[in-house]
Amino acid sequence: MADKSNQPEPNNARSGQKITVPYTGRSFEVIVIDPNGIAHGSPSVGLGFRMMEKYAGIPHATLSQRVVQIGDEIHLKSPSGNTFRVVQMKGSDGNNYNVVEARDWVELIQDWLLSPGKTSDIVKKKMMQFLFWFAVKGFYSSVYATIKGAYTSKDDRVLSQWMESRINGIYARNHYTDLLKDQGCASSQYAHWTDYVYLGLFGIRAAQMRKIWETVKGNPNIARNHIQESVGLEAVKYVEDLVLRVFVDNLQEAHDISIAQARKKYGLGSADLAA
Numbered sequence: 001m002a003d004k005s006n007q008p009e010p011n012n013a014r015s016g017q018k019i020t021v022p023y024t025g026r027s028f029e030v031i032v033i034d035p036n037g038i039a040h041g042s043p044s045v046g047l048g049f050r051m052m053e054k055y056a057g058i059p060h061a062t063l064s065q066r067v068v069q070i071g072d073e074i075h076l077k078s079p080s081g082n083t084f085r086v087v088q089m090k091g092s093d094g095n096n097y098n099v100v101e102a103r104d105w106v107e108l109i110q111d112w113l114l115s116p117g118k119t120s121d122i123v124k125k126k127m128m129q130f131l132f133w134f135a136v137k138g139f140y141s142s143v144y145a146t147i148k149g150a151y152t153s154k155d156d157r158v159l160s161q162w163m164e165s166r167i168n169g170i171y172a173r174n175h176y177t178d179l180l181k182d183q184g185c186a187s188s189q190y191a192h193w194t195d196y197v198y199l200g201l202f203g204i205r206a207a208q209m210r211k212i213w214e215t216v217k218g219n220p221n222i223a224r225n226h227i228q229e230s231v232g233l234e235a236v237k238y239v240e241d242l243v244l245r246v247f248v249d250n251l252q253e254a255h256d257i258s259i260a261q262a263r264k265k266y267g268l269g270s271a272d273l274a275a
Contacts, residue, residue, distance in 0.1 A: 238258075
């Protein structure tokens with residue numbers, strides 16, 4: 001939850017002010033660059049180097065080493081040779097910051113990925129994830145505003161929860177499928193274990209459960225037994241992660257233990273959703 005003491009009064013932003021902004025389930029510490037930078041009463045904001053290290057993975061030291069002077073301005077030079085303006089300013093907390101405007105940060109990450117130089121694979125993955133958060137969240141907020149006439153705080157919370165489940169599940173599953181491969185499973189056998197998890201948790205196969213999640217208006221049985229997609233995906237991720245932790249030499253035993261724990265943790269009760 002954002003720190004309310006670190007929030008501006010409406011239409012009262014000031015240069016250097018630090019603001020905690022919740023975005024895609026995370027909190028970004030942004031700094032106001034210009035209270036009227038976008039339009040009158042609409043401030044431009046930026047992110048400091050340490051915040052970008054935290055969420056985009058580029059080390060603070062690397063960013064600092066790439067600061068160059070061009071005329072009277074300070075810029076950050078990417079591996080491609082392109083430069084992005086840096087505003088050096090004192091924050092409302094009394095600390096000095098190197099701040100790059102938010103739109104420039106997104107462009108910088110894109111530019112860095114296109115010409116990564118010696119950037120490690122781990123950092124590149126974090127940078128791609130950073131762009132993914134911004135793109136999906138921004139697109140859905142515009143869609144909701146168009147459909148519903150407004151993008152509410154409830155919409156934001158639900159969307160953030162869904163995104164976290166999807167994003168975290170992708171990286172956990174990579175390690176899970178590595179385990180299956182190490183145990184001699186061919187790619188065609190991955191679907192067997194996916195269905196094993198879904199049957200254990202929900203009583204139906206993965207394809208059927210996903211179809212339910214995609215259903216806008218289901219029948220009374222689906223409505224009565226419905227499990228929210230974000231909760232279901234979180235339960236699946238939990239099982240796959242726990243399998244990695246409890247596995248000794250028997251895949252089925254590891255899955256059974258993990259499914260039982262997930263059903264208890266997420267209160268899934270009877271696993272028969274198909275009835």
